[in-house]
Amino acid sequence: MNQTTSKKQFISSSLLGAIFMVLAALAFAFVNSANDFSQQKNGVSPSAVAFFQYLFALLFALPWIWKEGRKALATNNLHWHILRVVLSAIGVQAFVASFAVMPFPQIIALVMISPFFVVLGAGIFLKEKITISRILATIVAFAGALVILEPWANDFTIKALLPILAAFVWAGASLITKYLTRDEKPATITIYLLLFLTPLNLIFYANSGFAIPQVSAFGLLIALGVFTAMAQYFMTKAYSLADAVYLQPFDDLKLPINTLVYLLVFGYSLSNSFWPGAALIVGASLYIALIENRKK
Numbered sequence: 001m002n003q004t005t006s007k008k009q010f011i012s013s014s015l016l017g018a019i020f021m022v023l024a025a026l027a028f029a030f031v032n033s034a035n036d037f038s039q040q041k042n043g044v045s046p047s048a049v050a051f052f053q054y055l056f057a058l059l060f061a062l063p064w065i066w067k068e069g070r071k072a073l074a075t076n077n078l079h080w081h082i083l084r085v086v087l088s089a090i091g092v093q094a095f096v097a098s099f100a101v102m103p104f105p106q107i108i109a110l111v112m113i114s115p116f117f118v119v120l121g122a123g124i125f126l127k128e129k130i131t132i133s134r135i136l137a138t139i140v141a142f143a144g145a146l147v148i149l150e151p152w153a154n155d156f157t158i159k160a161l162l163p164i165l166a167a168f169v170w171a172g173a174s175l176i177t178k179y180l181t182r183d184e185k186p187a188t189i190t191i192y193l194l195l196f197l198t199p200l201n202l203i204f205y206a207n208s209g210f211a212i213p214q215v216s217a218f219g220l221l222i223a224l225g226v227f228t229a230m231a232q233y234f235m236t237k238a239y240s241l242a243d244a245v246y247l248q249p250f251d252d253l254k255l256p257i258n259t260l261v262y263l264l265v266f267g268y269s270l271s272n273s274f275w276p277g278a279a280l281i282v283g284a285s286l287y288i289a290l291i292e293n294r295k296k
Contacts, residue, residue: 017242018289020234021250027231028254029261032108034224036099037265042217046096047208049221051201054092056225057232058194065191072191077180081189084176085196091170092197093204098162108258110163112145115248117171122244125175134245137288141252144280147273174235174244181240190233246292249285256281 035053038044044052065072075081098107119138123130180189213221238247256278 014242014246014292015289017238017240017247018250018285020238020241021247022253024231024234024238025251025254025257027227027234029258030227031224031231032104032258033261033265034220034227035096036104038213038217038220038224039096039099042214042220044213044217044221045208045211046100047093047201047205048211048213049224050092050096051198051205052213052218052221053224053228054194054198054201056222057229058198058225060226060229061191061194064187068187072188073195075184075188075192077183080176080180081192082196084173084180085193085200087169087173087176088193089197089200089204091166091173092201094162094166094169098159098166101159102163104258104262107163108255109145111167111170112142112252112255113164114167114171114174115142115251117168118174118248118251119245121171121175122178126178126244128243128245130245133288133291134248137249137284137291138245138252140287141249141281141284144277144284145252145255147277147280174239177236178239178244181236186233186236186240189236190229193232194229246288249281249288252281253285 031053035049038049039046095107095111115138119130119134122128177189238250256274259274259278
């Protein structure tokens, strides 16, 4: 393999990773809006949403598991899968519970703290390079999130700890995901998450009273499960293609994407600060993509 071919493959890999992270952001935007709609409009409890969300995601993935057979579950890192699932379960429960007590803008603004945890953890545990450009892009993207949602305009309450907790444990799950992609396929990593998280969510669901949603709510819950499986796969695929630190500004694109989806679904009005904030996030993502590829 000559140097030109190697360079082209690196550029393709890094940019493809960024594209998959953006696709994950789009899928997660639908997941979040469907999650909120299920609770606010259909009266489904947070624990029920979390359970059926991952149950239907697992059912959606079953044909692939059947086709691949034992190969779909081949792993030498079962303990890391279990830890990832535990962290993801805590994050899911904290996140869905926050929808019942906090407005959407505050939730997403606080969850956007997660990239800071990922950047720090990737440097310490994964030994990835934390360059000035990567730090700058992450800070600018997060600043854009703050500009859009202006969380300082509301008084801080103890309830704000729910999305912060979700941000912290999801950062840990993301780091484990990146670590697992060194040895395993993205589809296998996704399957283990769905396979273990579904019965774990069932425990939370049973402890909350096991209230069965109305029949009319199941169409949305099924769609929620399908997009959850897609979002998890896209995110894992992104981590298999690029450094975790590099991908964080693209992860911040969740904020403007979620805001626009909420505008379309719920009529959520855009503030005057939306466009400058979104420009910061998109600019940071483009900046880090160009800088990283130019360096290589």
